[in-house]
Amino acid sequence: MSASTVFAGIWTSLPIPLTGWILDVIQSMGHTQMTPVQASTIPLFMKNRDVVVEAVTGSGKTLAFVIPILEKLVRREARLKHDEIGAIVISPTRELASQIHSIFSLFLSSQPVDENSAPFPSALLLVSSEQSSPADDIQRFTSTGADIVIGTPGRMEEFLLGKGREVADLKGLEILVLDEADRLLDLGFQASLSRIITHLPKQRRTGLFSATMTDADALSELVRVGLRNPARIIVKVQSKKVKGGLDCGDGHNTEIIEERRTPANLQNYYIDCRTSEKVIQLTRIISHEVSRNKSSHFIIYFATCACVDYFYKILPMLTKCKAVFHSLHGNLSPSARTKTLAAFSSAVPSQSYPSVLLATDVVARGLDLPTVDVVIQFDPPTDTKTFSHRCGRTARAGKAGRAWVLLSGREVDFVDFLGVRKIPLKKQPYFTGESYVSDGNNIPEDPDVSVFLTQIRRVVMTDRSLHDQSVKAFVSFVRAYSKHEASYIFRIKDLDLIGVAKSFGLLRLPKMPELKQVNRESWQDAEVAWDTFSYLEQAQEAKRLAAVVQAKANKAEHKNDLAQKENAPRKKHNASWSRQTDKKAEKERRRDKKKMKKRWLASQPAAAGVPEDQVIGKRRRDVTDGAFEDGDSIDDWQELLREEKMSKRVRKGLVSQKEFDEEFGELQ
């Protein structure tokens, strides 16, 4: 660590002296003194206390649990048996778990050879990878044994509660460490963590470590994680701030001491710009950092995996310097992630070839990349804790570092929001270009917005898959934006979506509900021959062409269907017209019958008080006698009889009027 770091004494000043070879390894790392978090945590954790530790990023928390774990295992009266596990460390990401594993390996590989006892076995790493399945984890454990097991929650659960149950003995477990504990106790990991913890013996020490372990987190989780009477260790950072204008009468400004939750050597800046100007500012920050501060190692954070993928393709065309770009996010395969991280961290960047890692929050926590000079948050994170962790990838171990965040419009309120949480930010003026003219009051949109838009579009138009990626990135960004924790600052309705579309260099606006009400005055689609706009990749292009043919066929079919449908209603209309005429004819026929019936009834004895059924009987007789001379068919008269009967049933309530009407139409 640099001279500006406050150290907390030499290693030999610890109340319980460290084992010789462990001390040697620490010295070989170049760490001559303890950091404050190490000086306060190591003695307590070694003395069987549970601990809840909060100290800023890059302050050396890893050794604060690695050393006590090793010391506990070394000091055991009896060595752990082959199938026994003595310590478990859980971390939220595979990268962080691997990093912790490599530190344990450094120690364990340096143990002295003892003729009387076997060396401590290597620590076992449980993370997802193409090379190692959960079955391999079991196989590695049974063949070599492991006193220390490190892993991500999912894989750890699979091991401890799955097949590992049959081969691993947890009775001797002495320590459980949750690194980035607040993240592990978040909703996403909660269920898995609870199952693991319930499975572990209660007689153990537990340590929770994080840079953002707030009191609320710690207290609410103590019971759940099974901590007993823990020691709460908070390492505070204080920095001097010159309060301008507070003149004490001697012409000097007053210096005040302020507490902060970010490393003392981290300078945190924000730039207020339009959404459409974000990419311009990003490229200018990189140029500024390279030329002014000789920075060569950058991490740039984006909101989503799709944004990382897209800007990984676009940014190299826009940055002035010849940077080497890397991309890392959770949708990449484990081996791609490992390769990228190795390439980025081992790169020997120079001012002329800076190394730039584009990433999502999968790289926000815990990763120790000591050479990172600058962190740029292209998109602000969804919560303040992540803000600290992202910034904390630079200014580690006492080194200087700078972090930048781009904020637009109402988002600037986020600065005060962070200030309250002891994360101070300084405003940095907008980086202007050569053609930028401002009249001081009314600042126009940077003319380079249209220059960049044209440039990005030119690139996008070289390959249709870039267009697909741009849309995917845009949509994913809008969706992510609406999930911000500080939703009253990051409001989707305040977001300048056209500005976002411009900075993404979209060729046209996608169809999405968020864009429905948007004023499109300042937007113009790119001129694209969509039918011939092709994919560079042959298989993908062949698929597109096949889809075009299919779409044409579908269209023709659809046209046909439409034509048929257009005819269909006419037919229906005709049909109904003809039905109407039929109905009319039927009506007339029935009216005639009715008249006939009336005439006939008038001539019957019913009029003289003869009961109805007898009348009908008489009628029937008359029918059969051929008493009617007007030539109506017998069928008609039979129907009249049926009708007569049914009307009687209606009157008795045995048949409904509706049924009657259905049967005899408007005869009534």
Ligand SMILES: Nc1ncnc2c1ncn2[C@@H]1O[C@H](COP(=O)(O)OP(=O)(O)OP(=O)(O)O)[C@@H](O)[C@H]1O
């Ligand atoms: N006593 C020490 N003296 C000098 N450097 C140290 C010391 N202890 C650790 N370091 C270095 O400090 C850097 C940061 O350490 P570490 O990764 O443990 O930080 P951390 O507090 O866990 O950070 P984060 O919160 O980001 O996970 C590492 O490069 C490590 O080698």
